[in-house]
Amino acid sequence: MPVFAAIMPDEEATASLWEDIKNITASNIFGAVLSVVISLVLIKVLTKALDRALNRSKLDKPLQRVIRNLLRGLLWAVAVIIVLGCLGIEVTSLVAVLSVVGLAFSLALQNFLSNVAGGMQILASHPFDLGDYVDAGGCSGTVAEIGMFYTKLTTPDNKLVQLPNSAIVSANVTNFSAQPTRRVELKVSASYDASTDRVAALLAKMAADHPLVLEDPEPAVHVDGYGDSAITYVMRLWCANADYWTVYYDLMDGFKPAFDGAGVEMTYPHVNVHMIEDK
Numbered sequence: 519m520p521v522f523a524a525i526m527p528d529e530e531a532t533a534s535l536w537e538d539i540k541n542i543t544a545s546n547i548f549g550a551v552l553s554v555v556i557s558l559v560l561i562k563v564l565t566k567a568l569d570r571a572l573n574r575s576k577l578d579k580p581l582q583r584v585i586r587n588l589l590r591g592l593l594w595a596v597a598v599i600i601v602l603g604c605l606g607i608e609v610t611s612l613v614a615v616l617s618v619v620g621l622a623f624s625l626a627l628q629n630f631l632s633n634v635a636g637g638m639q640i641l642a643s644h645p646f647d648l649g650d651y652v653d654a655g656g657c658s659g660t661v662a663e664i665g666m667f668y669t670k671l672t673t674p675d676n677k678l679v680q681l682p683n684s685a686i687v688s689a690n691v692t693n694f695s696a697q698p699t700r701r702v703e704l705k706v707s708a709s710y711d712a713s714t715d716r717v718a719a720l721l722a723k724m725a726a727d728h729p730l731v732l733e734d735p736e737p738a739v740h741v742d743g744y745g746d747s748a749i750t751y752v753m754r755l756w757c758a759n760a761d762y763w764t765v766y767y768d769l770m771d772g773f774k775p776a777f778d779g780a781g782v783e784m785t786y787p788h789v790n791v792h793m794i795e796d797k
Contacts, residue, residue, distance in 0.1 A: 549604035557597035565590060584638060584666065636683030637666040650695040655685040699732065700759045702766050706773050707748035709783040714741055714749065720780050721753050724772060730761040748785040 568589055572582040641664065646652045650661050652671070657679050659671030668680040694700070708717045718739045725737035737755035744750075757765045777784050 546605045550601045553601045553604045554597070557593075557600065561590070561593045561597065564593060584641065632684040633667040633682050636685075636687040637664075637669075639687045640664060640669065640683055645691045646693045646696070650693055652694065653692040655681040655689050657681060694762075695759055698759055699756050700762045702753075702755050702757060702762060702769070704753045704766070704769055705742060705750055706753070707745065707750045707784060708777065709748060709785045712749075712782045716780075717749075717751055717782060720776060720782065721751060724769060724776055725753060725755045728765060728768060730757050730765050730768075732756045732758075 565586070568586060572585065646654070646661050648661050648664065652658070652661060654669070654671070657671055657673070659673040659677075659679060661669065662672045662678065663670040665683075667683060669683055669686055671679045671681065673679060706721070718741075721739045722737060725731050725739070731737060732755070735756050737753065739751060739753050742750045742752035753769070755765070774784065
């Protein structure tokens, strides 16, 4: 109950507002009607001027729509205040009542307002565009829609996920499509019996023979570690962003045939047992 009492409109302000309404005269109504007509004309003119300015700008369409709606809302609020003044209604009394009502609505719509603020932040900061593949809010997918309340992602298995904008702006966002090129890193193991130079040359040839692998930066092959049963090699090469998964799976599919053709054993964890005869 104390919470509801705190957000109830002030009785004095409400009484003053009703008193002003009772004292409205015919001349007040005529002035208010004239103010409405003038306000409608001014709002239409200013809105068209804003539209022309936004169309010449490089702002995104969703952000343009937000700016347009905010300006229209502000103009209508000013028009309402002017009309109320013409009717002889004390604006301060109305503002006192509306401010308390607005507080109550804002408390009830916290999540809604946070999503709107998040949407405006996304449109302003531009962390991703439509069609980008991103990891945001604990979900990965292609950006299908950027709305004022939710951002929609299409996952690789064609599921549509709606993420609240507030969850996105409060989390780390990884944009896999922002750069034109992307590095592919692959690891493969080979037997200790195979020369490291021989394996490195084989892997370098696989990278050089792939038509989608870029020559600059030059592919690199290194020994990545010495395990219990095998030596691990790492390949680092670059390709166009859109070709990442094609290059990745082409090389992964080609490791076993290439190693078999070159007589290089791809070992797995095992234990060698040496029997010693008693003499």
